[in-house]
Amino acid sequence: MLVTLSLLAVGIASPNDWTTKESLFLKNIRKITSHFVRAGEGYFSPDGRQIVFQAEERDTGNPFYQIFILDLASGRVRRLSPGVGRTTCPYFSPDGKKIIFASSHLDPQAKLHQEAEYRQREEDRRAGRRRRYQWDFDPYMDIFEINVDGTGLKRLTDTPGYDAEGSYSPDGKQIVFCSNRDGNLELYIMHADGGNVRKLTNAPGVYNGGPFFSPDGKRVVFRSDRKEKDRLQLYVINSDGTQEKALTDNDHWVYWAPFWYPDGRHLIYTAADHSNPLARPNYDLYWMNIETGKTTRITFSPGQDVLPVFSNDGKRIMWTSSRDGDPSSQLYIADFAPPED
Numbered sequence: 512m513l514v515t516l517s518l519l520a521v522g523i524a525s526p527n528d529w530t531t532k533e534s535l536f537l538k539n540i541r542k543i544t545s546h547f548v549r550a551g552e553g554y555f556s557p558d559g560r561q562i563v564f565q566a567e568e569r570d571t572g573n574p575f576y577q578i579f580i581l582d583l584a585s586g587r588v589r590r591l592s593p594g595v596g597r598t599t600c601p602y603f604s605p606d607g608k609k610i611i612f613a614s615s616h617l618d619p620q621a622k623l624h625q626e627a628e629y630r631q632r633e634e635d636r637r638a639g640r641r642r643r644y645q646w647d648f649d650p651y652m653d654i655f656e657i658n659v660d661g662t663g664l665k666r667l668t669d670t671p672g673y674d675a676e677g678s679y680s681p682d683g684k685q686i687v688f689c690s691n692r693d694g695n696l697e698l699y700i701m702h703a704d705g706g707n708v709r710k711l712t713n714a715p716g717v718y719n720g721g722p723f724f725s726p727d728g729k730r731v732v733f734r735s736d737r738k739e740k741d742r743l744q745l746y747v748i749n750s751d752g753t754q755e756k757a758l759t760d761n762d763h764w765v766y767w768a769p770f771w772y773p774d775g776r777h778l779i780y781t782a783a784d785h786s787n788p789l790a791r792p793n794y795d796l797y798w799m800n801i802e803t804g805k806t807t808r809i810t811f812s813p814g815q816d817v818l819p820v821f822s823n824d825g826k827r828i829m830w831t832s833s834r835d836g837d838p839s840s841q842l843y844i845a846d847f848a849p850p851e852d
Contacts, residue, residue: 613675
């Protein structure tokens with residue numbers, strides 16, 4: 512599955528118009544990363560004092576994302592991942608003591624891939640070409656855990672193939688993740704120590720990924736392109752694999768990055784209209800009542816707004832955006848006022 516999206520702004524909107532619309536739901540918006548080439552996919556610690564995220568450092572010889580932890584009060588940032596290869600999908604354990612993330616640093620060709628990426632970027636620069644985003648399911652990607660102080664790195668998956676996109680259950684005893692260990696990109700659940708792996712979804716030939724347990728641990732929300740390749744839709748399934756249900760059903764749109772609100776009745780997610788092949792889709796954040804299906808648009812900026820998450824108390828929202836006019840993505844936080852149902 513290759514999701515195509517651009518982090519370029521589209522169209523011209525009156526700042527007063529879109530900021531007024533956003534102010535109904537987002538207060539005190541602030542940019543919290545700026546010293547990286549790009550940064551995104553951040554998650555709050557359980558106490559809300561820290562975030563973990565992926566970012567590309569400057570002048571390190573590695574053009575791929577690495578994993579960082581940031582103290583929101585002091586602004587202090589530390590890298591947690593090894594610094595080699597690709598990394599993605601960090602997530603705090605519910606007790607705040609550990610973080611899981613996916614990494615390809617054990618790939619013996621990791622540094623060669625880094626050099627090849629730099630060469631490709633230089634070729635693109637000379638040609639005036641901007642590549643569209645695409646996600647490669649790196650077969651060397653495995654899930655690791657690490658203590659929040661950067662010690663105790665431990666590998667949790669070792670089956671050949673892609674293992675990534677992991678997140679903990681609310682009690683910290685399980686991890687749900689995406690894997691193609693059987694040849695298909697399916698969802699699996701394992702014990703937090705990597706044991707007792709069992710398949711959650713069964714939809715061969717398509718992508719199933721980006722899973723998160725509901726606040727009560729009884730359900731998992733995820734994304735899948737079952738209707739049409741690359742046209743992601745949102746689904747929910749019981750954590751025992753029963754009662755799978757589609758939450759969206761419009762193959763003219765792409766829906767992805769769903770994340771639970773603490774009440775377990777609502778979701779925040781990313782979506783864009785892809786019906787016009789000549790128009791560049793602009794991604795925004797949307798809110799959904801999963802019981803009634805009612806949706807509300809949350810962001811209206813001319814830049815891209817993607818990958819939203821909530822703090823544990825639901826009072827703050829964090830997302831990845833290019834709203835400031837910079838084509839690189841960075842992380843933003845705001846105080847959140849839920850829409851009325």
